[in-house]
Amino acid sequence: MNYKNTATFAAEADQNDPLNHFRDKYLFPQFEGKNKIYFTGNSLGLQPAKAKEALRVELDDWAKHGVDGHFDANNPWYSYHELFKENLAKVVGALPVEVTPMGGLTGNLHFLMVSFYRPTDKRIKILCEGKAFPSDQYALESQVKFHGLKPEDVIEELHPREGEYHIREEDVLSRISKLGDTLAMVMIGGVNYYTGQKFPMRTITEAGHKVGAIVGFDLAHAAGNVELKLHEWNVDFAAWCSYKYLNSGPGSVAGIFVHEKHAKDETLPRFAGWWGTPSEGRFQMEKGFKPAIGADGWQLSNAPVLSMAVHKVALENHIEAGISRLIQKQKQLTSYLEYILTDISSTNDKINFEIITPEDRGSQLSILTHGNGKELFNKMSDKGVVADWREPNVIRVAPVPIYNSFQDVYRFGEIIIESIKELR
Numbered sequence: 001m002n003y004k005n006t007a008t009f010a011a012e013a014d015q016n017d018p019l020n021h022f023r024d025k026y027l028f029p030q031f032e033g034k035n036k037i038y039f040t041g042n043s044l045g046l047q048p049a050k051a052k053e054a055l056r057v058e059l060d061d062w063a064k065h066g067v068d069g070h071f072d073a074n075n076p077w078y079s080y081h082e083l084f085k086e087n088l089a090k091v092v093g094a095l096p097v098e099v100t101p102m103g104g105l106t107g108n109l110h111f112l113m114v115s116f117y118r119p120t121d122k123r124i125k126i127l128c129e130g131k132a133f134p135s136d137q138y139a140l141e142s143q144v145k146f147h148g149l150k151p152e153d154v155i156e157e158l159h160p161r162e163g164e165y166h167i168r169e170e171d172v173l174s175r176i177s178k179l180g181d182t183l184a185m186v187m188i189g190g191v192n193y194y195t196g197q198k199f200p201m202r203t204i205t206e207a208g209h210k211v212g213a214i215v216g217f218d219l220a221h222a223a224g225n226v227e228l229k230l231h232e233w234n235v236d237f238a239a240w241c242s243y244k245y246l247n248s249g250p251g252s253v254a255g256i257f258v259h260e261k262h263a264k265d266e267t268l269p270r271f272a273g274w275w276g277t278p279s280e281g282r283f284q285m286e287k288g289f290k291p292a293i294g295a296d297g298w299q300l301s302n303a304p305v306l307s308m309a310v311h312k313v314a315l316e317n318h319i320e321a322g323i324s325r326l327i328q329k330q331k332q333l334t335s336y337l338e339y340i341l342t343d344i345s346s347t348n349d350k351i352n353f354e355i356i357t358p359e360d361r362g363s364q365l366s367i368l369t370h371g372n373g374k375e376l377f378n379k380m381s382d383k384g385v386v387a388d389w390r391e392p393n394v395i396r397v398a399p400v401p402i403y404n405s406f407q408d409v410y411r412f413g414e415i416i417i418e419s420i421k422e423l424r
C-alpha cells in the first residue's frame, strides 16, 4: 500500500477492505456521540454484539431447566466446550484433541508446568524473557520453589543487547545451545507484552528440542493476533487468555494446548480434577484418576458456561473473518499506523516517537516517547483515544484488524497532532 496521511486515503482503504463490515459486529465505547479510537485490544478486546444474545440463551435455559440444562439446554452445558473446540483449534493451529478451553491463564500455566517442568539432577534450567509479564515471572519462581529449588539457580533470562529494545533470535538460539543438557524447559511469550516483539516460535521449539528440553509458550498476546501453527511447530504446550485479541470478555475462560504426542501419556504428573476424566464415565464417580485423551485431560472443573457462551460467538466472528485475511489486514493497518507516527514525529519539534516494536510483530506498536509523553497520553485520552501507558515512557497501541479501521488510524494521528499543539 502506498500510504498517505490523508482522510481520503483512509476512507478509500476502508472502502476496499473486505473485512470492514466486521466493525459493526462489535460495541465501541462512545465519546461525544462517536466511537472512541479503541486501540487497546491487546489488553481487553471489544464486546461482540452477539455476546448479549448468547448469554441470554444460557440464562433462559438455566431459568427453564435448572440443573437439567446440563443435558437439556439448547447447547447442553455438559459438553459445551465441544461446540467450539474446532474453532479454537483453528485459531492456534492445532488439532481439536490438542486444545481445551479452561480456567484462567496463570492457573493454566501452573497446571501445565506441573506436567512439563520436571527438573532432574542436572537438567533444571528454565529459559524465559527477562521482561516477561509479572504473572509469568511469579508463576516460574513459584514453580521452581515448589520443586525445592532456588529461582536464582534455575531461571535464565533473555535480555536485549545493550542499547537495543528487543531480543535477537541468534541470542535466543545460542543461549539454548549453551544451556544444552541443563535446560529443562523454555517458556516464553509468543509475543512480548511490552515491546510487541513476536518470537520465532518454530525455530525456538526446534532448538529447545535439539538439546532435549520441553518448549512451551504463553500466548496471551499471540492468540488471535498472529499466525500460530502449534501442532506443525511441534510445541509441547501453550496457554493463552481469551479477553485480549479473542474478544471474549473480562476474565473469560482461557485455553490450553498440549501437543498430540503427549495426548495419551498417562504417566505425566498432573494436578487433577473430575472434569479431566473421560466424559462418558465421569458420573460413575469412581476412585482413581484416569485422564481423558489430549488437552481435555488437564481440565479440572466443570465448564464456566456463561463465559464460554461469549467465547463461542467471539470465535465464530474470528473464523468467519478468516485468519489469513485478518493477518493481511493487520499488517496493512499496523504499518499505516507506523507511517503516520513517523510522519508526525518528523514534522514537530516538541515530541519524538521511537517505535520499539520490531518488524516481526502482531497488531501492537510500542511507542517510546522522547519528550513529555505522559502529558501527551493524557491529552489524547481526553479526546477519546483508548491506548495504554507503561512506565517510564511507553505508549502501547494496537489497531485490531477485526474491528479497527484505517480511518481510526488516521483520526488517531489527527488527535496526536491536536494534542501536541497543546503541549507546554
Ligand SMILES: Cc1ncc(COP(=O)(O)O)c(C=O)c1O
Pocket (backbone or CB within 6 Å): 104, 105, 106, 107, 133, 135, 136, 189, 193, 218, 220, 221, 241
Ligand atoms: C503475558 C501475560 N501473562 C499472564 C497474564 C495474566 O493473565 P491472567 O490474569 O488471566 O492469569 C497476562 C495478562 O494480561 C499476560 O499478558
